[in-house]
Amino acid sequence: MKRTTSELFLRVERQSGAPLRLQIERELRSAIQSGRLAAGALLPSTRALAGDLAVSRGVIVEAYEQLLAEGYLLSARGSATRVAARRTEGSLASPANPVVQSFRFDFRPGLPDFSLFPRRLWMSAMRRVLGRAPDLALDYPDSRGVHQARVALAAYLNRVRAAAAQADRIVLCNGTTQGIALLCRVLRERGVRKIAVEDPGHADQCTDIRSFGLETPRIPVDDDGIVVDRLQRTDARAVLVTPAHQYPTGSVLTSERRAALLDWAERRDTLIVEDDYDAEYRYDREPIGALQGLCPDRVAYVGTTSKTLSPALRLGWLVLPHSLAEDVAAVKLQSDRGSGVFEQLAYAELLERGDIDRHVRRTRLIYRSRRDALVGALRERFPKQRIHGVAAGLHLLMDLRPGSDEKGIVDAAASRSIRVYGGSSYYARPAAAPPSLLLGYGGIAEEIIDAGVSELEKVILGAS
Amino acid sequence: MKRTTSELFLRVERQSGAPLRLQIERELRSAIQSGRLAAGALLPSTRALAGDLAVSRGVIVEAYEQLLAEGYLLSARGSATRVAARRTEGSLASPANPVVQSFRFDFRPGLPDFSLFPRRLWMSAMRRVLGRAPDLALDYPDSRGVHQARVALAAYLNRVRAAAAQADRIVLCNGTTQGIALLCRVLRERGVRKIAVEDPGHADQCTDIRSFGLETPRIPVDDDGIVVDRLQRTDARAVLVTPAHQYPTGSVLTSERRAALLDWAERRDTLIVEDDYDAEYRYDREPIGALQGLCPDRVAYVGTTSKTLSPALRLGWLVLPHSLAEDVAAVKLQSDRGSGVFEQLAYAELLERGDIDRHVRRTRLIYRSRRDALVGALRERFPKQRIHGVAAGLHLLMDLRPGSDEKGIVDAAASRSIRVYGGSSYYARPAAAPPSLLLGYGGIAEEIIDAGVSELEKVILGAS
Numbered sequence: 070m071k072r073t074t075s076e077l078f079l080r081v082e083r084q085s086g087a088p089l090r091l092q093i094e095r096e097l098r099s100a101i102q103s104g105r106l107a108a109g110a111l112l113p114s115t116r117a118l119a120g121d122l123a124v125s126r127g128v129i130v131e132a133y134e135q136l137l138a139e140g141y142l143l144s145a146r147g148s149a150t151r152v153a154a155r156r157t158e159g160s161l162a163s164p165a166n167p168v169v170q171s172f173r174f175d176f177r178p179g180l181p182d183f184s185l186f187p188r189r190l191w192m193s194a195m196r197r198v199l200g201r202a203p204d205l206a207l208d209y210p211d212s213r214g215v216h217q218a219r220v221a222l223a224a225y226l227n228r229v230r231a232a233a234a235q236a237d238r239i240v241l242c243n244g245t246t247q248g249i250a251l252l253c254r255v256l257r258e259r260g261v262r263k264i265a266v267e268d269p270g271h272a273d274q275c276t277d278i279r280s281f282g283l284e285t286p287r288i289p290v291d292d293d294g295i296v297v298d299r300l301q302r303t304d305a306r307a308v309l310v311t312p313a314h315q316y317p318t319g320s321v322l323t324s325e326r327r328a329a330l331l332d333w334a335e336r337r338d339t340l341i342v343e344d345d346y347d348a349e350y351r352y353d354r355e356p357i358g359a360l361q362g363l364c365p366d367r368v369a370y371v372g373t374t375s376k377t378l379s380p381a382l383r384l385g386w387l388v389l390p391h392s393l394a395e396d397v398a399a400v401k402l403q404s405d406r407g408s409g410v411f412e413q414l415a416y417a418e419l420l421e422r423g424d425i426d427r428h429v430r431r432t433r434l435i436y437r438s439r440r441d442a443l444v445g446a447l448r449e450r451f452p453k454q455r456i457h458g459v460a461a462g463l464h465l466l467m468d469l470r471p472g473s474d475e476k477g478i479v480d481a482a483a484s485r486s487i488r489v490y491g492g493s494s495y496y497a498r499p500a501a502a503p504p505s506l507l508l509g510y511g512g513i514a515e516e517i518i519d520a521g522v523s524e525l526e527k528v529i530l531g532a533s
Numbered sequence: 534m535k536r537t538t539s540e541l542f543l544r545v546e547r548q549s550g551a552p553l554r555l556q557i558e559r560e561l562r563s564a565i566q567s568g569r570l571a572a573g574a575l576l577p578s579t580r581a582l583a584g585d586l587a588v589s590r591g592v593i594v595e596a597y598e599q600l601l602a603e604g605y606l607l608s609a610r611g612s613a614t615r616v617a618a619r620r621t622e623g624s625l626a627s628p629a630n631p632v633v634q635s636f637r638f639d640f641r642p643g644l645p646d647f648s649l650f651p652r653r654l655w656m657s658a659m660r661r662v663l664g665r666a667p668d669l670a671l672d673y674p675d676s677r678g679v680h681q682a683r684v685a686l687a688a689y690l691n692r693v694r695a696a697a698a699q700a701d702r703i704v705l706c707n708g709t710t711q712g713i714a715l716l717c718r719v720l721r722e723r724g725v726r727k728i729a730v731e732d733p734g735h736a737d738q739c740t741d742i743r744s745f746g747l748e749t750p751r752i753p754v755d756d757d758g759i760v761v762d763r764l765q766r767t768d769a770r771a772v773l774v775t776p777a778h779q780y781p782t783g784s785v786l787t788s789e790r791r792a793a794l795l796d797w798a799e800r801r802d803t804l805i806v807e808d809d810y811d812a813e814y815r816y817d818r819e820p821i822g823a824l825q826g827l828c829p830d831r832v833a834y835v836g837t838t839s840k841t842l843s844p845a846l847r848l849g850w851l852v853l854p855h856s857l858a859e860d861v862a863a864v865k866l867q868s869d870r871g872s873g874v875f876e877q878l879a880y881a882e883l884l885e886r887g888d889i890d891r892h893v894r895r896t897r898l899i900y901r902s903r904r905d906a907l908v909g910a911l912r913e914r915f916p917k918q919r920i921h922g923v924a925a926g927l928h929l930l931m932d933l934r935p936g937s938d939e940k941g942i943v944d945a946a947a948s949r950s951i952r953v954y955g956g957s958s959y960y961a962r963p964a965a966a967p968p969s970l971l972l973g974y975g976g977i978a979e980e981i982i983d984a985g986v987s988e989l990e991k992v993i994l995g996a997s
Contacts (some may be wrong), residue, residue, distance in 0.1 A: 075815075075890040078695040078822055105691040105826075109886055117894075121820075161691060161699055166680045167671060183671035188663045195659055199652045204635060206841040207647035216630045227625060231542040235625055243707065247869035277867045339609040349540075356542055362569075379671040381874035403741045405711035409873055423575055426539040430581075435981035 075111040080124055085245065089124050092329060093132040101141050101152055104161030108154040112142065173486040174521030178374075178464035178509030179346075185432050186379045188215070190424050194415040210410050212402035213394075214241025214386070218417035222386060225420045226372070230348060231358030234367040238394040240401055241408050244385040245346060247311070249274060250373045251387065251404065252342060253281040256307055256398045265305035268294050269495035269502070271316050271344075274309065287497040290315055292457075294322030297329040307340040313348040313357045316457055317495050317507050318466055319458010331360070334367040340390070341368045347376040349429045351461040352437045366390045373417065376463060376511075377429055384412050409483060439510040439518060446522035447508075451529075463511035466492055468503060474532055475504035481528045487521060539575040540869040545573040553588050557596040563872035565616055568625030576606065585634055595630055601617065614958050637950040638985030642781065642928035642973030643810075643840075649896050650843045653886050658879040666878060673875050677858075678705025678850070682877035686850060686934075689974010692834070693890075694812060694820030697829040701908060702858040702864055705872050708849040709810060712835045713738060713773070715868065716806060717745040719860045720771055728806070729769035731759050733959035733966070735808075736772065751961040754779055754801055756921075758786030771804040777812040777821045781959050781971050782930055795824070798831040804854070805832045811840040813893045815925040816901045817930040828852045833924050838880065840927060840975075848876050900927060903974040903982060910986035911972075927975035930956055932967060938996055939968035946994045 077099075082090045100106040115133060119126040136142045144150045189253055200268070207217070213219060219236040226232035242248045242467035256264065264278055268287035273284045284302045289296045295310050311328070312322035322330070334341050343360045351357070356391055361370035365388075401407065419425045444459050447467055457466040469475060475491045481490050492505030513521065543564075546554045564570040576582070579597060585591040597614055600606045609612045654984065670679070678681065683700035690696035706712045727737045728742055732751035738748045750767045753760045759774050772889035774784035774794070788796070798805050800855040816819070829852075837849035853861055865871065883889045907924050911931055921930040933939060948952050956969030977985065 074894050075887050076693040076893060080695075080820060080822065100692075103697075105697065107688045107691070110688060110692055167675075180672070183668035186668075186671050191851065192660060192663045196656060201654050204647035204650075207845045208644070208652050209839075209844045211631075212848075213691060223625070224574060225569045227571070228564075228574055229540040229542050231544075231565075231569065243869035243872065246867070250868055281869050281873060282862075315857075319963055333660050356543065358542055358543060375673075379672045380870070381671045383869065383871065383873045384673075400744075403710070403744050404868070405707035405713055405847065406844070407847065408707065409847045409876060412873060423539050429540060430538050447844065452620065 071326070073512065074117050075108075077113050077118065077121075079118070079122065080111065081124070081504075088111050088129045089122075090132050093122070093124075093129065094135050095128075097132065097136055098139075098141060101136075106152045107161070108152055110152045111458060112150040112152070121384070125324070141366050146447045172483075172488040174517065174524060175463075175488045175512055176490075176510065177488050177512060178490060180509060180511045181376050181379065181463065182512050183379060183431070185435065187428050190419060190428065191378075191415060192511040194418040194424070195411065197418055198411055198414040202410075206410055206414070209511040210407040210413070212407040213237075214408060215410055215413045215417070218413040219419040226359070226370075226388065227362075230345065230372075231362040232355075232370060232388060233362045234370070234388040238365075238389045238391065240387045240389065240394070240397050241385060241413055242385050242401060242410055243379065243383040243405075244375060245371050245373045246274075246277060246385075247371075247386050247404075248387045249283070249344075250277060251340065251400050252307075252369055252371075252393075252396050253278055253283055254400045254404075255393060255533060256340070257281050257283060258396075263303065263305040264306075265300055265303055266307040267310060267315065267496045269317055269492065271311075272495055274344075278309070282518070290318055290320060292320050292328050294320050295330070297310050297326055297333055300330075301333055305339070306337075307342060309344060310360075311344045311346065312360050313345055313351075314458065314462040316346065317458075317465070317492060318343075319460070319462055321460070322356040322360075326361060326375055327363070329341040331364050334364070336438075339367075340393075341370050341389075343370045345370060347462045349377050349462060350433055350436055352433070352440060353460055361388055366392070369393060377398060377432070382412055382416075384408070384416060395524060435512065435515075439513065439515045440465070441513050442518040443508060443510045443522070446519045450522055450526045463505055464509040466505050466507050468505050469529070471503065473504040473529075474480070475506070477531055478506070478532050485524055485528060487524055487528065489525065538581050539577050541570075541577050541582065541585075543582070545588070553586075554592045554596050557588075557592065557769065558599050559587070560602075560606055561596065561600055565600075570616045571625070572616055574616045574783065576614040576616070577615070614856065616645050619895075626801040627830050631797050635945075636952040638981060639952045639976055640954075640972040640974065640989060641952050641973050641976060641987065642954060643975070644973060645840050645843065645896070645927065646899070647843060647976070649886070649899065651696055654883060655772040655842075655879060658882040659875065660873070661882055662875055662878040666874075670874055670878070674871040675870040675879070677701075677703060677862045678872060679874055679877045679881070682881040682961065685881040687852075687879060689884045689889070690823070690834075690852065691826075694809065694836075695820075695826040696834060696852060697826045698834070699853040702829075702853045702855065703860055704858070704861050705848050705853045705877055706851060706865060707847040707869075707872055708839060708844065709808060709837045710738075710741060710849075711777060711868075712837075712849050712851045713806065713808075714741060714745070715861050716833055716857075716919070718864045718868075720721075720804070721745050721747060721859060722860075724926055727767065727769040727771075729764055729772040731774060732775075732961045733777065733781055733956065736959055738808075742773070749893070754782055755783060756784050758784050758790050759794070761790055761797055764794075765797055769803070770801075771806060773806040774824075775808045776824050777808065777809055777815075778926040780808075780810065781922075781956060782927065783923070783924070783926055783928070785853060786824075791824060791827070795828050795958055798828070803831075804857075806835060807832050808835045809836075810837060811926045812836075813841050814897055814899070814900055814927060816904060818956060819925060826942065830856070833857060841889065841896070846876055848880060873974045899979075900975065903977065904929070904978045906979050906982040907972060907986070909972045914986055914990045929967050930971050932969050935967070937968040937993075939970070942968075942970070942993055942996050945996055949988055949992060951988055951992065953970045 115129040124411040219239040221232040232466045262282040361368040370388035455468045493502035495498040496502035579593040654853040666843040687698040690698045727748040789979040834852035919932045957963040957966035960966035
């Protein structure tokens, strides 16, 4: 049995005149009654508590015995003393773990399959990190991230995404959201008032950007990506785009549009924020390199492990123009003094050993099969509806017939335990948007995709 | 040998008329010349790359052979093909890992001993977490933190710090800095313009708070803690205090001052932010419970693992009044969608098993010995100087003789490889502050403390 040297806050007043044993009993009783000591909480051993309070052990033994007799404490022979369950009903009792609704057919977009997370790889990387990292690695990190991780990441992005990244222009952060938040703070300080965003686009990002006091003029997207002509009519000083796989339409920014976008940034002295959120997953099209590689001094690149590994890691990065790198690092320092060191080092290990490459290749095959199954099922059951953005990513968009009640379909599907998302909610003006459904295939098993689409067909037929 | 299925961005133009082999050679050559492919980078196997580009394997074999012949690539028999070292000299080469200056006698304050970090405990907690966590735990977390971690933390804080914490009013975050930043954002949105801070106090926190557009009126601290009378003369709507161990003087807020502070908050409808940064380390005084436990609806409590475990974890928490909990969780969501899940779960495991209690007890003994050695050495060599804040924490403050050249002493010490901090820099007006030295004993071995103080004495004698 482990020695129970648990910690406990107890206060005795030596000047009060009340016997110490009574004081200790009273304090313990009230801590249990109020819920401050929760049911099941381990008490310190009598020896340890006597030492803490500088009283004789007998005093503590007697106090514990009294409370055992009163039923506040429990003690099995040879085992530690704990707070009894039935006596804790105080206001500090913990609420139950909230129940998460689960769906039979879950087409939630923007997520990987959690069961594909390489737990063993992550564990062995963590073991090597904890075994090898020098003690100095346990200090506050460089606010940009651990040097080794930035070097490994730059090499990876340059090799795989045709980026032009340098370690000293990378800031590792807690996912894409924080990356964009850091940029917003720096741009706001520099007098930027508007960051243009895509329409349709990532609605949460828009809300986040506005929370920093920035406006978000919406620029339409067509099959070639963002309409740069329309961007030119605004006075936005920055634009947030998803060139490799537009969110949510899945369109790819064409090379003409890329050139026009870079030209806009050059002539107007503006910034392009490139959200490369799921670029690792492309299936049957030519690879699309990062815009950042074409013009590293005009593009702030944002990437994440949320799609290739898991959003639970909260690990992402910025690759910044020279003119922004220092200020963003300073804002990161002020925000949270840098991101967690062990995760950065573990990810760097996996990058350096090629484990991430192998994991991406392996999961890409799985997601491609799911994509094929979903596209096949949709084409069969909805032969007239156009499907967008199937060449890459973890989701696709299917048009509904004009006039369809998109919200009614989404709700009816949910009531049959099918989770799909309405496309119009990603538009600036949802009421004017064409009805469509966003279907993610990252988190649904290939075997049940056809059945899910079949159920969805019934819902849609029933709604029309 | 592992199959080399590394990923590589390469683009071929099937319409260009140029032979594919030549295109691939040219692309690879220029990627290596530019540094995009770094020295030592693994190339994909010829089979994998042929598959990716949908060309015959022979084309890739020939391209690789040509570049091997030109010295761009290296290939040992039976081993993978890599980029040769001497050919990489591009602009993307990584800078060397910056060298950290180390000191013979390092009295840097505010840090634990990194060598005491319980690597094995952390590793085994991580192993259990990765082994047991359900797949759903790999989703984006609740922005307040994982439920299990908030429950375990509430129980710990209530038991050990006499807090009145409830799981649903806790927000786990990336350390104290982020906790205070989240509070600042919410308070600013509610129209607060001034957060009073202690003088002397934590200078970085002041800068951080001002970066959110808030003023930081400074309130003097004496031997009883913050002077509440002076706080009452300001119109600040919140105050940031360190009641258990004032930073940097080490004074403890007396019970009279506690009552006065809570009374101020009640009458003025203001908020007390309690930074309980190193409260686990108290040595020979009565325990001081958290202010939060006395008035949970007026106090926002901030805590961290940076002193008990390591700042590299970047794990801290807020315990919030009911009126703030929801808004702070929303701002956390906007800031970074929550903190890393695995660390929260690992920390919860260690709390639940009592491992944190045992670790704190074990390290407390070590730090107490260091404290004793440092106090003993200082009393012997500087018998006339007052020493403050020795009863708790990981640092102390020693007055210098009036008129001493504090900065000169700090610099002269550094030149003899002794790191100490000048106390006056923690004051609003350093020039008017009494000269003093801040000495941390968290990171210095007990055996060399006396020698360090002896060297320091020479420096101080030489400077006067």
